[in-house]
Amino acid sequence: MLQEANYEGAFRASTHPCALLDTHLLVIDANPAYLALVGQSLPQIRGRALRDVLSAGALRCEPGRLAGLLASCERALAERMPDTSVGDGFSHVPIFDRHGRVETLLQTLDKHFIPSGKTxxxxxxxxxxxxxxxxxxxxxxxxxxxxxxxxxxxxxxxxxxxxxxxxxxxxxxxxxxxxxxxxxxxxxxxxxxxxxxxxxxxxxxxxxxxxxxxxxxxxxxxxxxxxxxxxxxxxxxxxxxxxxxxxxxxxxxxxxxxxxxxxxxxxxxxxxxxxxxxxxxxxxxxxxxxxxxxxxxxxxxxxxxxxxxxxxx
Structure with a gap:
């Protein structure tokens, strides 16, 4: 998806924290807004499990919220459909390869995903x-x-x-x-x-x-x-x-x-x-x-x- 210039530019410029995950929920890429939210650089989180990224560093997502987010990822992968939780402030969109298989997940977090005290x-x-x-x-x-x-x-x-x-x-x-x-x-x-x-x-x-x-x-x-x-x-x-x-x-x-x-x-x-x-x-x-x-x-x-x-x- 991000190989296309239009998508790449939109991904980088988005004010919403966005990350690209593989099917094992390892972080492949993240935009500046996402990096600012988790308080880490791209080299620090690339290749790391999403669970670890969201439970460490400046973010420290609460266990209950983290469990809900990971369950959303699994649903999006299993059902091959976007999974969105407006109340909890995140969404996961499956991206398919040319053979119709789920290749990656696009994760979008609301900027207020973490309570202000945590931020x-x-x-x-x-x-x-x-x-x-x-x-x-x-x-x-x-x-x-x-x-x-x-x-x-x-x-x-x-x-x-x-x-x-x-x-x-x-x-x-x-x-x-x-x-x-x-x-x-x-x-x-x-x-x-x-x-x-x-x-x-x-x-x-x-x-x-x-x-x-x-x-x-x-x-x-x-x-x-x-x-x-x-x-x-x-x-x-x-x-x-x-x-x-x-x-x-x-x-x-x-x-x-x-x-x-x-x-x-x-x-x-x-x-x-x-x-x-x-x-x-x-x-x-x-x-x-x-x-x-x-x-x-x-x-x-x-x-x-x-x-x-x-x-x-």
């Missing part, structure tokens, strides 16, 4: 990552530049603005107005000496944030191994020992929470830390004793965390 949570997650990148780079600049007082003051003001934005975003994510955390001043480079080296496995699917946080922890004197997924992290843990596992909660595929559960199930002896844009109820998740860190975190929070771990506290 807001996804946006907040992305903004948290951006603030983390900006704040971390500002702090690295403060430590590495031989800047004059004027430049140092401007960098400090920019860092304070990032901290204030992070506090505001945290209030939005939690849904209540809370007391703002007082921004910590950036310490001069000669006051932030390296710690004894820890072997750290850092898991984060945002490539820029992954690289930046790795640089920060390396700057603090630690050995850091980077991983973009929980599955990759488990492979690395099977090959070499680590002192600390620091993982984001929202990962493509297996979540950070499930990663920590699996590491505990395997009986591996290392300190487990979960990072998230909002507070994680560790007791509720059945992960008593796991440390947490709220994003966006800065170099001081990372240093304090690692100092505490190194001291065995």
């Amino acid at each position: 807001l949570a996804g946006v907040a997650h992305e903004l948290n990552n951006l603030l983390q990148v900006i704040g971390g780079n500002l702090q690295l600049l403060m430590r590495s530049l031989s800047a004059d007082d004027s430049t140092r003051r401007r960098l400090s003001q920019a860092g304070s603005a990032v901290d204030a934005a992070a506090d505001l975003l945290r209030d939005v994510r939690q849904g209540v107005a809370q007391a703002r955390a007082i921004a910590q001043p950036v310490c001069p480079a000669d006051e932030c000496g390296p710690l004894s080296s820890l072997r750290i496995l850092f898991v984060e699917d945002d490539p820029t944030l992954r690289m930046l946080a790795g640089e920060v922890m390396t700057e603090l004197g630690h050995e850091v191994c980077l991983s973009e997924s929980a599955e990759e992290a488990l492979e690395q843990l099977s090959r070499q020992p680590f002192d600390v596992l620091l993982t984001d909660v929202g990962l493509a595929g297996m979540s950070g929470l499930d990663l920590v559960r699996e590491v505990r199930r395997q009986g591996q002896r290392l300190t487990l830390v979960i990072a998230s844009g909002s507070l994680v109820d560790i007791d509720h998740e059945g992960l008593e004793g796991v440390r947490t860190m709220v994003k966006p975190y800065d170099i001081h929070q990372v240093r304090t965390l690692l100092d505490t771990i190194q001291a065995g506290a």
